Amino acid sequence: MRHHRLLVPGAAAACLLLAIPASAADATPGAPGIGDSYYPSYGNGGYDVSHYDLRLRYQPKTDRLEGTATIVADARQDLSRFNLDFALDVSEVLVGGKKAAFKATGDHELEITPAAPLTSGRPFTVVVRYSGTPSKVVANGFTSWLRTPDGGIAANEPESAWWWFPSNDHPLDKATYDVSVAVPDGTQAISNGTLQSTSSQLGWTRYNWRSSKPQATYLATLAVGKFDITTDTTANGLPVINAYSKDLGDNAGAARASVERSAEIVDWESTVFGPYPFDALGGYVPNVPTGYALETQTRPFYSPKGFAKGANTSLIVHELAHQWFGDSVSLKDWRDIWINEGFASYAQWLWSEKEGEGTAQELADYTYASYPADDPFWKVEPGNPGAENQFHDAVYDRGALALQALRNHIGDKDFFAILKGWTAEHRYGNASVKDFVTYAEKVSGKPLASLFDTWLFTPSKPAAAQARAAEVSPAKAPVRPKSWQRIQDTHSAHGR
Numbered sequence: 239m240r241h242h243r244l245l246v247p248g249a250a251a252a253c254l255l256l257a258i259p260a261s262a263a264d265a266t267p268g269a270p271g272i273g274d275s276y277y278p279s280y281g282n283g284g285y286d287v288s289h290y291d292l293r294l295r296y297q298p299k300t301d302r303l304e305g306t307a308t309i310v311a312d313a314r315q316d317l318s319r320f321n322l323d324f325a326l327d328v329s330e331v332l333v334g335g336k337k338a339a340f341k342a343t344g345d346h347e348l349e350i351t352p353a354a355p356l357t358s359g360r361p362f363t364v365v366v367r368y369s370g371t372p373s374k375v376v377a378n379g380f381t382s383w384l385r386t387p388d389g390g391i392a393a394n395e396p397e398s399a400w401w402w403f404p405s406n407d408h409p410l411d412k413a414t415y416d417v418s419v420a421v422p423d424g425t426q427a428i429s430n431g432t433l434q435s436t437s438s439q440l441g442w443t444r445y446n447w448r449s450s451k452p453q454a455t456y457l458a459t460l461a462v463g464k465f466d467i468t469t470d471t472t473a474n475g476l477p478v479i480n481a482y483s484k485d486l487g488d489n490a491g492a493a494r495a496s497v498e499r500s501a502e503i504v505d506w507e508s509t510v511f512g513p514y515p516f517d518a519l520g521g522y523v524p525n526v527p528t529g530y531a532l533e534t535q536t537r538p539f540y541s542p543k544g545f546a547k548g549a550n551t552s553l554i555v556h557e558l559a560h561q562w563f564g565d566s567v568s569l570k571d572w573r574d575i576w577i578n579e580g581f582a583s584y585a586q587w588l589w590s591e592k593e594g595e596g597t598a599q600e601l602a603d604y605t606y607a608s609y610p611a612d613d614p615f616w617k618v619e620p621g622n623p624g625a626e627n628q629f630h631d632a633v634y635d636r637g638a639l640a641l642q643a644l645r646n647h648i649g650d651k652d653f654f655a656i657l658k659g660w661t662a663e664h665r666y667g668n669a670s671v672k673d674f675v676t677y678a679e680k681v682s683g684k685p686l687a688s689l690f691d692t693w694l695f696t697p698s699k700p701a702a703a704q705a706r707a708a709e710v711s712p713a714k715a716p717v718r719p720k721s722w723q724r725i726q727d728t729h730s731a732h733g734r
Contacts, residue, residue: 265355268320270347272408276572276625277396279344281408282321285362287311289413292403295420295442296427296462298389301371307403309364317356322348323407323455325377325400326370333364345377346400346407372401384526387485389425389463391524393532393539396572396628399455409568410668412452420444421462428461428481430535432518449535451516452666454568459534461524472501477518479537483525492545496554497521503551503558503589510588511559512658515566515665521554531728533560533582544727552586552724559585567664574670575628576620576694580637581657586725587638596719602642603712604719605635611699621671621694634729640693643708647689648682656681 268284271277291308303326323346331340333352340350348366356362372383372390382394383401392402399405416434419427420442431449438444449458465481472478478501486493500521508514521538529543531553538557544550563585564578587598596604609615618624618632620640627633645653656678660669663677671694679686689708692700705711 265316265318267318268315270321270343270349272406272410274408274571276628277408279347280323280397280572281411282323282406284315284317284320285311285313285356285406287406287411287413288361289415290403290405290458291416291418293418294402294460296390298422298425298462301373301385301390302369303372303390303402304369305367305403307364307366307368309366309404310361311364311406312361313356313358315358317352317358319349319351320356322350322364322366322404323397323400324348324366324368324404325375326368326372326402328366328368328404330367331364334362338364346397348404366404368404375401377401384524384528386463386483386525388483389421389461389524391462391526391539392458392460393534395456395532397456399458402460403458405455407455409454409456410570412454412568412666412668414451415447415449415453415458417447417449417458417460418444419447419460419462424464425462426465426467426481428459428465428467428479428522428537430457430459430518430537431516432477433479451535451566453535454565457533457535457565459532459537459539461522461539463524465522465524468498470501472505472519474514476501476514477520479518479520481520481522481524483523483542485525486523486542489523489542489545492547492549493523493540493542495549496545496551497523497540499551500554500558503554504561506589506592507555507559507562507585510585510654510657511562512661515562515661519558519561521557531557533557533564533578535561535565547727550724550727552589552721553728555586555589556582556728562661566666567661568668570668570670570673572625572628573622575623575633576637576640576671577669577674579629579633580620580641583634583638583725583728584641586721586728587642590719590721590725593721595721598638598642598645599709600716600719601722601725602639602710603716604722605639606700606705606710607712607716609699613699616699617697619695619697621690629729631726631729636693639710640690643689643693643710644678644686646709647686647707648678648684652682 271279272281289310294305331338336353338352373385382398384391417429427445429447434446470478518536523540532539559582563581591597620637
């Protein structure tokens with residue numbers, strides 16, 4: 239049967255317009271950075287990624303990684319060329335199925351020139367074939383790939399993707415992920431989201447993971463090694479997957495006693511912050527020498543040192559709070575780190591209150607009293623701390639203090655409505671400190687710029703009168719809350 243298509247003149251013209259490719263004369267290169275104020279070379283301009291499909295093969299004995307990344311994106315301008323952030327060796331690049339020219343520039347830029355310019359508004363696909371030894375690759379003077387006795391780990395902030403997949407490496411460009419990893423039989427591969435399937439062939443086992451919700455590149459993780467894996471489901475049916483290196487030594491028991499409470503903690507945090515935003519949860523503890531933890535999406539990374547003093551549920555509370563504040567609602571610019579860390583730290587204060595180990599008010603009073611006016615702590619502005627102070631104690635403690643000041647100023651009803659409404663309004667998106675101030679003013683009906691200037695943007699200790707106005711100026715020296723030291727230990731767990 240022959241099919242006839244009738245096109246009216248307007249529709250025909252529209253089709254012809256869609257078919258016209260970008261001309262070489264009109265196309266321009268995408269920017270080699272997305273425009274971040276702290277890290278101007280991170281991310282890239284000219285396109286937006288919607289999905290990463292990563293098919294990898296990793297040999298733990300040699301730390302050899304081979305991969306093919308398929309990246310689905312949309313052009314945001316007529317592109318003559320564009321960049322990806324990447325630091326391993328590339329053997330071939332295809333754009334739209336055609337071979338593209340490419341070259342490495344700087345520490346982590348892969349500059350790609352397609353066979354023909356890309357048209358603004360149209361989708362395109364990039365295939366990158368690559369290999370390398372991630373632990374031997376140094377970019378900007380460091381590596382984010384952590385070797386273990388039986389494998390390797392990709393987990394760091396604000397960058398970790400460069401060492402295992404090419405990307406548009408900035409939280410502004412979130413995407414969904416399929417991560418498929420082949421490892422020698424007897425070894426496991428852990429990543430974000432849900433485990434779709436496993437299969438074995440010729441001595442290799444392939445693990446297929448899927449992240450179905452938007453995810454920032456630094457929140458993507460890969461852990462290869464020999465793990466004890468526990469599985470469960472929450473009361474709402476979400477899969478819980480936790481993994482522990484088999485050689486954690488004396489920290490093994492405390493790690494399990496902490497991470498195995500993840501489902502309980504998420505259930506509680508859901509009552510405070512609103513529905514859990516993802517389709518899986520858990521955590522993993524590899525045998526690494528580092529001391530930090532990281533809120534890798536759905537499956538936070540914990541170093542064994544986080545449990546060296548015993549069970550540490552406060553650390554779990556912090557990283558799981560990030561699933562709302564930092565993962566689902568991500569920062570627009572790295573100067574907005576307070577909307578990640580201030581809120582995750584305040585979650586610990588609320589957990590302390592729930593557990594009877596010190597109320598949020600007592601923690602606020604003690605924080606204010608603990609640092610004299612000439613302490614460098616007060617020089618750091620949590621609302622814009624600078625790249626060198628991004629993980630400073632002030633971003634955590636003073637950041638949480640700002641939220642208690644807000645709570646006291648507007649009352650519990652509006653404060654907790656703001657926490658839930660904020661995570662709902664910006665779910666799977668990006669936001670800034672300014673956006674939060676605007677939202678809090680809208681919900682509370684009160685002008686709040688002065689309050690936030692005092693607690694987030696003033697490089698000095700708020701005066702006694704300002705502290706009294708925020709109800710965080712105790713009449714006498716406060717007693718240290720039981721939870722104080724454990725919460726402080728979390729700050730060191732975040733030191734990069």
